[in-house]
Amino acid sequence: MKLYHMPAAPNPRRVRFFLAEKGLQVPMEEVDIPSGANLAPAFLAINPRGVLPTLQLDDGTVIDESVAICRYIEGLHPEPNLMGRDPLECATIEMWQRRMEFDGMLGIAAAFRNSAPAFAERANPGTAPRAAQIPELAARGLEQARHWMAQLDRRLQESPYVAGARFTIADITAFVCVEFAKWVRVRATEEQRALAGWHARIASRPAASA
Ligand SMILES: N[C@@H](CCC(=O)N[C@@H](CS)C(=O)NCC(=O)O)C(=O)O
Numbered sequence: 001m002k003l004y005h006m007p008a009a010p011n012p013r014r015v016r017f018f019l020a021e022k023g024l025q026v027p028m029e030e031v032d033i034p035s036g037a038n039l040a041p042a043f044l045a046i047n048p049r050g051v052l053p054t055l056q057l058d059d060g061t062v063i064d065e066s067v068a069i070c071r072y073i074e075g076l077h078p079e080p081n082l083m084g085r086d087p088l089e090c091a092t093i094e095m096w097q098r099r100m101e102f103d104g105m106l107g108i109a110a111a112f113r114n115s116a117p118a119f120a121e122r123a124n125p126g127t128a129p130r131a132a133q134i135p136e137l138a139a140r141g142l143e144q145a146r147h148w149m150a151q152l153d154r155r156l157q158e159s160p161y162v163a164g165a166r167f168t169i170a171d172i173t174a175f176v177c178v179e180f181a182k183w184v185r186v187r188a189t190e191e192q193r194a195l196a197g198w199h200a201r202i203a204s205r206p207a208a209s210a
């Protein structure tokens with residue numbers, strides 16, 4: 001298998017973090033999004049959707065959603081478990097993972113894509129229709145990102161990890177979102193100490209820098 005990724009981009013980072021937690025090394029190839037390499041014929045021949053991360057299996061099968069890639073890896077390499085062992089734990093971890101993605105990632109991405117000069121005519125990712133930036137969407141995304149961060153801090157006041165007592169994929173998504181939020185200058189406030197403490201603990205994991 002081969003993972004197509006871009007070192008700085010948040011979604012590929014989630015998958016690299018996940019693989020590193022599993023202790024796995026997968027062949028990787030970099031695809032540069034700002035220069036449009038993900039939209040060039042060579043990459044579209046692999047994934048016509050033009051997005052990263054993209055995992056290509058040896059038989060040519062392509063999987064291009066971060067969590068779907070992680071689900072596949074978890075199936076092949078169940079330990080250390082990052083996505084749950086029984087129905088309730090699986091559901092709880094998925095709930096928190098989705099909350100991080102929908103409440104955090106989407107707002108941050110909207111803020112970034114609707115304001116970064118490099119994406120002036122590329123407010124949609126991949127081969128989705130080319131679209132101009134909408135400043136109101138950037139402003140709304142910033143509000144969503146700040147609200148999500150406050151909710152995350154509240155969650156971490158009551159729980160050591162995002163989905164409960166142990167480290168899971170929900171922490172990976174949340175951590176990458178907190179890092180991604182810096183791109184739009186959204187950071188934890190001084191009062192959000194639970195979030196800051198959790199962030200330092202996650203950052204100290206060797207896999208966090210994968
Ligand atoms: N829901 C997808 C999102 C994938 C995505 O949007 N990835 C970005 C990089 S973080 C991308 O490929 N952007 C391509 C572009 O901007 O043209 C996932 O979770 O993997």
